[in-house]
Amino acid sequence: MKYQKELHTALTAARKGGRYVKANWGAASINNFKGSYKDYATKQDIQSNQIIVDIIKKSFPDDYILSEELCPGFEDHDRMWIVDPIDGTRNFAHGIPNFCVSIALWEGGKIRVGAVYAPCLNNELFHAVHGQGAFLNGKRLPRLRPRVALKSSIVATGFFYHNGKELTFSMKHFPLILNKATDMIRSGSAALDLCNVAAGRLGAYYESGIKPWDVAAGCLMITEQKGLYTDYAGNSLDIFRGRTNGFAIEILAAKNRRIHGEIVDILTS
Ligand code: IPD
Numbered sequence: 001m002k003y004q005k006e007l008h009t010a011l012t013a014a015r016k017g018g019r020y021v022k023a024n025w026g027a028a029s030i031n032n033f034k035g036s037y038k039d040y041a042t043k044q045d046i047q048s049n050q051i052i053v054d055i056i057k058k059s060f061p062d063d064y065i066l067s068e069e070l071c072p073g074f075e076d077h078d079r080m081w082i083v084d085p086i087d088g089t090r091n092f093a094h095g096i097p098n099f100c101v102s103i104a105l106w107e108g109g110k111i112r113v114g115a116v117y118a119p120c121l122n123n124e125l126f127h128a129v130h131g132q133g134a135f136l137n138g139k140r141l142p143r144l145r146p147r148v149a150l151k152s153s154i155v156a157t158g159f160f161y162h163n164g165k166e167l168t169f170s171m172k173h174f175p176l177i178l179n180k181a182t183d184m185i186r187s188g189s190a191a192l193d194l195c196n197v198a199a200g201r202l203g204a205y206y207e208s209g210i211k212p213w214d215v216a217a218g219c220l221m222i223t224e225q226k227g228l229y230t231d232y233a234g235n236s237l238d239i240f241r242g243r244t245n246g247f248a249i250e251i252l253a254a255k256n257r258r259i260h261g262e263i264v265d266i267l268t269s
Contacts, residue, residue, distance in 0.1 A: 153203020194218025
């Protein structure tokens with residue numbers, strides 16, 4: 001089977017990074033701000049990033065590694081790793097267990113391997129390989145229900161980086177979706193939101209202003225589960241959108257076409 005060495009490397013790196021982060025949970029300290037008081041990396045983000053990069057480099061010394069804290073700039077490579085050493089940094093820093101390590105391999109225009117490890121949430125470890133299915137702690141995820149409607153679903157979103165006009169834009173959709181869904185959550189980890197859609201726990205997840213390392217691994221879980229992810233208008237999503245200027249993705253992922261269509265109608269209204 002293809003990509004087994006890459007999967008093994010992604011899982012090893014996710015576990016090692018995640019164990020380090022868990023061991024330091026409660027001792028988080030801010031390393032640097034990235035332009036706003038909300039946007040920061042902890043020392044543990046940096047260290048986890050280093051642990052993961054070292055493991056990938058050992059097995060694949062020639063691969064480019066795009067990573068949130070050590071190498072966030074886009075370079076055009078046919079093959080690259082995409083790493084978020086702590087997705088949910090603010091949760092981590094505030095003692096909330098909803099955070100994870102997220103690692104993906106991109107090759108030939110597709111996400112081929114994904115691993116998402118939440119060390120403080122029952123050690124949940126999601127993984128997927130393109131064409132080979134999506135798994136949680138080694139067990140294949142259950143099939144998604146194709147006919148469930150928005151009114152019977154919980155939807156997740158996020159608005160972390162938004163201020164001013166952008167905040168108004170994302171807040172505009174919130175009550176409209178809340179009125180139609182069972183409920184809404186803002187979990188603080190896009191990677192876990194996507195995994196939770198793939199696992200059938202959430203009906204959908206949407207957010208704008210997000211980056212490739214937040215979503216790459218989770219997007220593969222979604223497609224392996226026959227869910228779908230697009231931009232807000234329902235068009236295919238370029239996960240490197242805004243590549244020359246720090247990235248700016250808007251993503252809508254849903255567990256079925258019905259929920260997806262209902263939310264596209266709202267997001268484009
Ligand atoms: C953040 C999380 C959060 C989302 C933010 C992301 P980070 O990632 O995914 O859920 O709302 O937009 O930046 O910074 O914790 O890796």
